[in-house]
Amino acid sequence: MTRGRPCTTHHRARADLERQGVVVTPGRVVDDGDLVTAGGVTSGLDLALWLARRELGADAAICLEQMLEYEARGTMWTAAPGPG
Template sequence: MRSLSVHTVLYDDVEDQDFIGPITVFGVLEHVRHTYVTADGPRAVTTASGAEITVRAPWSPGTADLILVPGGGYGEGSGVDREIIRGALPRALASAARPGLILAAVCTGTQLLAAAGLTDGRPCATHHVAEDDVRARGGDVVRARVVDDGDLVTSGGVTSGLDLGLWLAERFYGPQAALLAEEVLEYQRRGTVWRAVQ
């Protein structure tokens, strides 16, 4: 069975549930290797809840099969807003894009992908409060829990990250893997996965 290397991008004031949901799903799957990264390399990150996470791995997108970008609040002064203004993370994401790499985002994490120019003209989802911002940066926002456009997979707000994780489990390892994760987590997927017609 294929091994999957997932890098989850952290930054100060990242929304805990946005990354914990998918990571919890990935933790059930035997063949997923997970790593936390930041655009700045190893450092301590303080999440929106105040938890401190020490990121030890370097930024190395070439070793990832999937990069997960969680949200970090919305509006002026939010973690996402500060990262967009600072520019380092959007630049790092833009330069990471390559054939074979899947970029995924939860909630307002889609704003970071949009700031990197990675949603231009592409169907994507985000938290409903951020839809206009993503559209203004060129994203074709779809109101769905999960939107799968091949190498760009995005989800709506907060808890939809669980649904994104379960969809990726099914996409990579089949419905049995997704059902196993649902059983272990005692959570059933909500909503429909919107997929681009190929």
């Protein structure tokens, strides 16, 4: 259920989310605990790297960035406790 929860999506679909009662939140990745959303195609990479960081730690995320030759970028919004 997304109603009343912070989410993001591709800019062309934001109005659809708003009509569904979602709290559209600016950011490439929005983490609300058990609901994590990304803003567009390449934001999916940022989402994957965020989940690696959240679940496995910063070192794992940095290794993945190096392997993928991609640096996480943009705004990351979270309501959940972040990685320690």
